[in-house]
Amino acid sequence: MRIDIEHLSVRIGGAELVADATVRAASGQVVGLVGPNGSGKSTLLRCAYRALRPSAGAVLVDGDDLHALSPREGARRLAALPQESSSEFDFTVGEVVAMGRMPHQSATGRVSAADARACAEALATVGAGHLVDRGFLTLSGGEKQRVLIARALAQQPRVLVLDEPTNHLDIAQQLEVLALLRAAPRATAGPGAADAQRPDAEPGSGPGAEPGSGPGGEAGPTGGLTVLTALHDLNLAAQHCDLLYVIAHGRIVTFGPPHEVLTPTLLAEVFQVRGHQVRHPVSGALQLLFDRLPHQSATTVPATR
């Protein structure tokens, strides 16, 4: 199932927080949204999981306007992990994860064997099965984050929208969670899903290209978990995302495979750092090294609002 955020704008109190943003994730892709603080990532994602209604544009889930679907149908298709979602639930971990099953339950709210199985699997996936009887409030920040990811997985969505899922996680857990998100599409995808994750099978990309308009752009495989996630850590984004969209001042400035997007020029213009692309000495994966940009040579993306 794909998600297409089409020409989306958000205006609040006279300010345009997001302007004409188009972000597309084909079925089974892991798509990252990166940008500096205050660039509009959370605002865009809040529209993508229905917490905010856009002023213009649309969020399409498999071609249907998400904001026109019933809440139940929307929640069956799409789950979210908001940025500040560590709500103070006075429930056990098992009860918090079971909340993810609500879109699938009858009006009586009776917990079926399928519900129990989905919750147990979700907790096991994030390595938190042992926490099931703990009070949510007693967990560490990282444990809470993993439980909230489990709640989203228990919802068995086809599209997962996450805002900074690695918040509160130590480095091992950051790598674990992102590997998990990458593995999820392969675990649940239909035939051909693995192909869609190859860089050479990704949509047309780069500045000026229409997102999803290139070879393969409309050809995501059927089935599979589609992930759209905001990430601050550009190295994690580079290593775990098929495609990156870069947002600055509420506008998408470029998108494409990480190695094409995270160029020294873009890192200087958008993130105000001097960046170098290197390869991991063992894995060969793209790595970014940063240092401060000399102040006098800093260039900035023109403000759009």
Ligand SMILES: Nc1ncnc2c1ncn2[C@@H]1O[C@H](COP(=O)(O)OP(=O)(O)OP(=O)(O)O)[C@@H](O)[C@H]1O
């Ligand atoms: N309800 C609101 N009213 C007014 N301004 C808002 C509102 N929500 C967000 N903003 C502003 O919109 C801009 C974008 O905010 P947003 O939270 O989307 O950025 P972000 O890219 O997610 O930032 P960060 O990386 O710091 O989390 C910020 O300047 C923020 O102050």
